[in-house]
Amino acid sequence: MSFGHGGPFDGPGGTGSTPDWEALAEESEAGAKRKRWLLIGGGALATVVVAGIVAAAVVSSNSGGSDAKPTAHGSASGSAIEPDAPHPSFSDVSVPPPPNPRDYISDPKKDKAPFTPATLFPDKKMVIGDHTYPRAATAASKDCTEAAQGALGSLLKHSGCTSLLRATYAKDGVAVTVGVAAFDSPAAAAHVKDKAPNNLAPLAGGDVGGSFCRGTACRMTTNATGRYAYFTISGYLDGKRTTGASAPVIQIGRDGESYAFARIIQRGKYQAAKAAQEQATHS
Structure with missing residues (x-):
């Protein structure tokens, strides 16, 4: 068989030629590189897609489900979300503070309660x-000098004493007379406290005879609170001399002083409570 000048590698209708093996090799290599880049690019894209799916799954599992735990910050503003709870309601009306009892034993314009033995010493027992x-x-003595001895009478008069009340209490051979003097100001009462020579006159009556603290040594005290000065004189009923070892006399004297103070304070409390009640009635 004869093929003439052609050969098995002739093109259709053309003369035959030798294939360009180098160009074919380069074309093949370029195609292989493109395939590899496609594979690499596709793998990276797949990695990104998978990572996105995993992240979405994590977010989904954290944001819902029966096992999700509540956090302290449940709102976008960062404040905790709490269920509605009832809140106390307050009146818009302001309530004035309660009156101070000491104001009523310091100011004669407020201290209007009767000042008598029945109001100051109402109980049959101390x-x-x-x-x-x-x-x-x-x-009760409007003339304060009548209830005092020696220099105390003059001091009470010149300090403006308006009234002096006394009460005597006794038990087991000892007794105490308690005296409370009223003035127009706390300053006057304090002046008497600082200058008083402790000469309250003892008050006899009932089971307490004339021998009580007459012509003998007795225990005496002076003090003041508000516009009142208060005194005690305590001793033996039989006139025996009081000494530093006379424990019963000292005790009844201290109790008498505490009682006088308590009764004056109670006077202020009574008037303050009455004023508060009147405020509430008119408000």
């Missing part, structure tokens, strides 16, 4: 802690 003493006598 009770201080575990100690109880029956009341023997009471007295």
Whole structure:
């Protein structure tokens, strides 16, 4: 068989030629590189897609489901979400503060309650802690010098004493007379406290005879609170001299002083409570 000048590699209708093996090799290599880049690009894209799916799954599992745990910050603003709870309501009306009892024992314009033995010493017994003493006598003196001895009378008069009340209590052979003097100001009462020579006159009556603290040594005290000065004189009923070792006399004297102070304070509390009640009635 004869093929003439052609050969098995002739093109259709053309003359035959030798294939360009180098160009074919380069074309083949370029195609292989493109395939590899496609594979690499596709793998990277797949990685991104898979990572996105995993992240979405994590977010989904954290944001819902029966096993999700509540956090302290449940709102976009960062504040915790709490269920509605009832809140106390308050009146818009302002309530004035309660009156101060000390104001009523310091200011004669407010201190209007009757100042008498019945109001200041109303009980038949003086009770201080575990100690109880029956009341023997009471007295009121507009002239304060009548209820004082020696220099105390002059001091009370010149300091503006308007009234002096006394009450005597006795038990087991000892007694105490308590005296409370009223003034127009706390300054006057304090002046008497600082200058008083402790000469309150003892008050006899009932089971307390004339021998009580007359012509003998007795225990005496002076003090003041608000516009009131208060005094005590305590001793033996039989006139025996009081000494530093006279424990019963010292005790009844201390109790008498505590009682006088308590009664003055109670006077202020009574008037303050009455004023508060009147405020509430008119508000």
